[in-house]
Amino acid sequence: MRDAGLTRRHVGRLAAATVAGLAVTRRARAATQVVRVGIDLSLTGGDAESAVRIKYGAQLALDEANATLDGVRIEAATYDDGTATAGQYDPAQAATNARRMVGDDAMIAAIGPQMSGAAKAMAPILSRGGLAIITPAATNPDLTDPRYAPLYRPGGKTVFFRTVTTDAYQGPDLANYFAETLKVRALYVLDDSGAFGVGLADAFQRRASVKGMRVLGRDRLDPKAADYAAVLTKIKALGPDALYYGGVLMAGVKLVKQCHEILPGLVRGGGDGLVGPEMLTGAGFPAAEGWYATIASPHLADDPRARDFARRYRARFGIVPDDYAITSYDAGLVIADAIRRVHAADGGVTRAAVRDAIQAAKVDTLQGTVSFDANGDLRDRTVSIFQVRRDPTKPLDSVLDQYRYVGVAPTS
Incomplete structure (x- = not known):
């Protein structure tokens, strides 16, 4: 009878330890916040090959960020604003994509679009939703010109940023x-x-x-x-x-x-x-x-600063990057930096906090230090x-x- 009593106590302790371990595991899992970053590009039509290279640059940056972020995991969500009917980017599809991004509560920032026509359709929707986006390629000046803020920035704060200069x-x-x-x-x-x-x-x-x-x-x-x-x-x-x-x-x-x-x-x-x-x-x-x-950026694709990036990019995707793959990668670095700073400050990564962090960014990237003026334009004007x-x-x-x-x- 004594051995049986010891066995019951032992089993009870094991059960308690198991419950405690499960609670710790649940708390650890709960501590990791999953956020989404959208990638909107013209993946259908005449600019699809270029779009793929840009997408891979963004994807590489976000994947590498996940290896170093503590307490946050980024999921990339890809959107195609090109249609077979248009044969290239389609503003109507771009607007649909923007609404889907804004409607996703886990979406805290985005990269893209590739084309200025798509950007003009997306910007007002993203502005009203408070969702920051960083374009690696859209260069039309109107998008960030204060004269057109009522049209492209109806929500008030800047949400459209660029890692390239403008036309x-x-x-x-x-x-x-x-x-x-x-x-x-x-x-x-x-x-x-x-x-x-x-x-x-x-x-x-x-x-x-x-x-x-x-x-x-x-x-x-x-x-x-x-x-x-x-x-x-x-x-x-x-x-x-x-x-x-x-x-x-x-x-x-x-x-x-x-x-x-x-x-x-x-x-x-x-x-x-x-x-x-x-x-x-x-x-x-x-x-x-x-x-x-x-x-609309410095030429870096064969610069020594970008050689290691190009090696990793080619090893991962099997193709050679171009300059806008680099500006897309840099956009991903800026967003990852914003997430890291927001999480370190208060633990919760929100759409509004990430937007503010991007606005204040000073990030060391492949093209040098990326920072933005009050309208979201890149301070470097190199063509x-x-x-x-x-x-x-x-x-x-x-x-x-x-x-x-x-x-x-x-x-x-």
Whole structure:
């Protein structure tokens, strides 16, 4: 009977210890707050390949953050704002994505979108929902211009941030290069009718006139049209030295192909909408050869500071990153830093607290210290110039290898 009593006491102690252990486990699990970060990009349509590279940059940053965050775990939620009907980004789909993000109580911040037209549809919704978003690629100046705050910032506080500069610099700085370095005297301007393309072409055109270049005309391309021969033939008859295109690759690929046939030998250039593997594989060579394009950030993809990132990126995803994969990675670093600071301050990571932390950010990233002005714009205004030059020894779709870095664009 004595042995049986000892056994009962032993079992009772084991049961108590088990219950206590389960309670500790439950408390530990409860202490880990799961938050979501949205990633909105144009994963369907003409810019999909570029979107994938940007997505991977964000994903890598968030995954690496999870390895070091204590008490918080980030889940990435991917949204596609491109549609087959639009053939590229679709503002209606972007707005739907924004509403879904705002309606998710666990969503505390987002990365994206890729395109300014999508951003214009999303910004008012995100503003009313108090959800901060950091774009690695959308450059239209209106989105952060205080004059348009009632339209894009109806909620009051800034929620739209960028890890790139804007077209207020990207367009004019290439105009400076055309005038000062390439000695262009007369040119023609095209855009693709999108928010990004129109704004970029406007900014370029205004600066071109200031620099003394004659703007012989301006036309708007329909991205869904198959043939731009009529407008290009008209431009040829005017005899310009150069052509500038504001827009993305849905129209850009066709334009590049037909320019090679109708306007050979002309100086040709555009903004970051012409930077992507689609330009290289869709337009192909020799059509793409010689085109100038800008990136609204420092060129870092082959910089020593980014070599380790590029190694990790390639090992994880099997492709080479581009500059906007880097700005996307940096956006992820900024959000992870905001989460870390908020959690350290009071333990609870909220949407409002993360927004405030992003606004006050001073984060060491691949492109240097990222900080934002009161309107959400990146304080660094660097614009980089590239020229497409075929390297037959490298993969055709490698942006890193087929776009030759020219240098930093001359500022206005």
